[in-house]
Amino acid sequence: MQTRPTILNLAVAALLAVAAPAALAQQEPKAEFGEEIKVSEVLLDVIVTDKDGTVIVGLQPEDFVVRENREPVEVAGVTFYSSSVAKEPVAQIVGEGARVDPIPEDRYFILFFDDQRKHQSDVRVNLIERQLRAGRDAAEWARTSLAPADWVSVVGYQRSLRVYTDFTRDPQRISQAISDAATGQEGLGNWPSRQKAEGAGPSLTDDLPQGKELVKRTTRIYSALELVADAAADVVGRKNLVYFGIGFGRLNTFGQYERDPRYYSGMVRALNDANVAVYPLDVTPQGVEHSFESALTDLSEETGGRYFPFFSSFTTPLQEIAAETGGYYLLSYRTERPADANGYQKVTVATVNPEFRVRARQGYLY
Numbered sequence: 001m002q003t004r005p006t007i008l009n010l011a012v013a014a015l016l017a018v019a020a021p022a023a024l025a026q027q028e029p030k031a032e033f034g035e036e037i038k039v040s041e042v043l044l045d046v047i048v049t050d051k052d053g054t055v056i057v058g059l060q061p062e063d064f065v066v067r068e069n070r071e072p073v074e075v076a077g078v079t080f081y082s083s084s085v086a087k088e089p090v091a092q093i094v095g096e097g098a099r100v101d102p103i104p105e106d107r108y109f110i111l112f113f114d115d116q117r118k119h120q121s122d123v124r125v126n127l128i129e130r131q132l133r134a135g136r137d138a139a140e141w142a143r144t145s146l147a148p149a150d151w152v153s154v155v156g157y158q159r160s161l162r163v164y165t166d167f168t169r170d171p172q173r174i175s176q177a178i179s180d181a182a183t184g185q186e187g188l189g190n191w192p193s194r195q196k197a198e199g200a201g202p203s204l205t206d207d208l209p210q211g212k213e214l215v216k217r218t219t220r221i222y223s224a225l226e227l228v229a230d231a232a233a234d235v236v237g238r239k240n241l242v243y244f245g246i247g248f249g250r251l252n253t254f255g256q257y258e259r260d261p262r263y264y265s266g267m268v269r270a271l272n273d274a275n276v277a278v279y280p281l282d283v284t285p286q287g288v289e290h291s292f293e294s295a296l297t298d299l300s301e302e303t304g305g306r307y308f309p310f311f312s313s314f315t316t317p318l319q320e321i322a323a324e325t326g327g328y329y330l331l332s333y334r335t336e337r338p339a340d341a342n343g344y345q346k347v348t349v350a351t352v353n354p355e356f357r358v359r360a361r362q363g364y365l366y
Contacts, residue, residue, distance in 0.1 A: 036338065036339035036340070037336050037337070037338065037339065038336070038337055038338070038339045038341075039334060039335075039336055040334065040335055040336075040337070040366070041076075041332055041333070041334055041335075042332065042333055042334070042335055042347075042364065043330060043331070043332050044066075044330070044331045044332075044347065044349060044360055044361065044364075045238050045275065045304075045328045045329065045330055045331075045360070046064070046304075046328060046329045046330075046331055046349050046358060046359070046360040047304070047324060047325065047327075047328045047329075047358070047359040047360070048329060048351060048356050048357070048358055048359075049324060049356070049357050049359075050355070050356065050357070051355070051357065053320060053323060053324055055082075055323075055324070055326060055327040055328075056356055057080055057082070057327065058080075059078065059080075059329065059351070060078060061074075061075040061076070061077065061078050061331075062075075062352070063078075063351055063352050063353070064078065064329075064331060064349065064350070064351055064352070065349070065350045065351065065352060066331065066333060066347065066348070066349050067347070067348045068335070068345055068346070068347055069345075069346070070348075073333045073335070074333060074334075075331055075332070075333050076332050076333050076334060077330075077331070077332040078329055078330070078331055078332075079329065079330045080327060080328070080329050080330075081105045081327065081328055081329075081330060082105075082326065082327040105149065105237060106149045106150070106151060106202075106237060107147065107149060107150045107151070107237070107238075107240070107325060107326075108150075108151050108152075108153075108167065108202065108232070108235060108237060108238070108239045108240065109150065109151070109152045109153070109239075109240050109241075109242060110152075110153045110154075110155065110204070110228065110232065110239060110240070110241040110242070110276070111138060111152065111153070111154045111155070111178060111181070111242050111244070112155055112156070112157070112225070112228070112241055112242065112243045112244065112245075113131070113134075113135070113154070113155070113156040113157070113178075113181040113182055113244045113245070114156070114157045114221065114243065114244060114245030114246075114248070115131070115156060115157060115158040115184050116128060116130070116131045116245065116246065116283060117158075117184060126285075127246065127283055127284070130283040130284070130285060131182055131244065131283055132182055132183065133314065134182060134244045134281065134283055134314045135178050135179055135181065135182020135183065136182075137313055137314035137315045137318070138178045138182075138242075138244075138314060138318060139174075139175040139178045139179055140315065141314075141315055141318045141319070142171055142174040142175050142178060143171045143175055145318070145319060145322060146169075146171065146174075146322075147322075148169070150169065151167040151168065151169060151201070151202055152165075152167065152168060152169075152174045153165060153166055153167045153168070153204050154174065154177035154178055154180075154181050155181070155204070155224075155228060156181040156184075156187060157218075157221050157224050158184060159219070160214065160215040160218045160219060160224070161208075161214060161215075161218035161223075161224040161227065161228070162181070162186070162187030162188075162189075163187055163188050163189065163204070163205060163208070163214075164177035164178075164180050164181045164185075164187050164188060165177035165188070166203050166204055166205045167201055167202045167203060167204065167235070168201070169201075182244075189211065189214070202235040203235075204228065204231045204232060204235075205231075206231070207230065207231040207233075207234060208227060208228075208231045209227070214227075220263060221248050222248075222260070222263035222264065222266070222267045223263070223267075225241075225267050225270075225271065226266060226267045226270040226271075228241070228276070229267075229270040229271045229273070229274040229276045230270055230274060232274050232275075232276055233273065233274035233275075237275070238275055238277060238325070238328060239274070239275060239276045239277070240276075240277055240279060240305070240321060240325050241271075241276050241277065241278045241279065241305070242279045242281060242318070242321065243278055243279065243280040243281065243296075243299075244281050244283055244314075245280070245282075245283060246282060246283060246284050246290055246292055246296075247280065247282075247290075247292025247293065247295040247296045247299075248292060248295060249264070249292060249295045251291055255291055256291060257291050257292055257293075257294045257295050259295075259298070268299070268302050268303065269344050269363070269365060271303045271361075272302070272303060272361040272362065272363050272364060272365075273364060273365040275361075276303065277300075277303050277304040277305040277359070277361065278299050278300055278303045278305040279300060279305040279306055279307075279308070279317075279321050280296035280299060280300055280305070280307045280308065281308050281311075281314060281317050281318075282296060282307070282308065282309045282310075286310050286311070286312065293309060296309075301362070302361070302362045302363075303361050303362075304359045304360045304361040304362075305359065306321070306324070306359060308320075324359075331349070335366075337366060341366070342365075342366060343365075343366060344363055344364070344365055344366075345363055345364055345365075345366055346362055346363045347360075347361075347362060347363055347364065348362065
């Protein structure tokens, strides 16, 4: 199954030709002109929940409204994939005509710890204490709440990207990697000797730069997230990146957040193209406002994730993320473009029922 939100070629481009009338065909050469048109299929994964976060099942193509450039497109197919989180019994869903994957699909979590020691000069807030708390709660979640089909990778950012573990299902290894990331340890690096053996399972490190090159290419957190997305692109399925931090970006003269046009768009496009949804968990203590809240909101909304700003225990949002990602729809529709066209297409996804909450990425590369 392929769930990346990129377009997949369905047919060789067709040549459109206009011929002279039959009556003139014997008197003058046949005139032809046209252009190559590429017919492609777009695949988008979409999470639909009620106001309480319960996954909604049983929806059909006519229940979705998908638009490109504000124009509606016809949804050709809808398949629901589940890791057993459902509001109705599977038998009932199938009876209503919805397609349901009978085998729980692998889920992928990338835990991304943005080290907060660089912000600790602000004595009003103890961000390091919150970061350590995030590590303890995340390690407990990994030990007690992960499903057998879940894969977890742990990375961090401290002036460059650091890898603490590639995708693994080993709870002990995950817990140790989380502890190392939360306490600001050096990490494993990405040397050839530390990469996974072929056939050992999904991998981030296989497609990340190696050794010192990883440091050179991730001097900005935008680059780190973009490279993580690119490295995860070949892992088939939805990837859920849980970001622990307070956000990033630049501030204007009024101290307000604004996107950095040099790096932001490329990062978001890479995340969307690789089917990576970002779930930011704000490590700022409850009741403390900061300038990058808008940055975390934008990042989550544009990639189909969800921003969690207020909570007492990090276990709560982690459990909500696991529940919310337990089932999703794969929508498919066709699109036509000139064969040599390339770019980024924005997409909006909604449901006919306005009470449902929809999470979907906002575009794809073609």
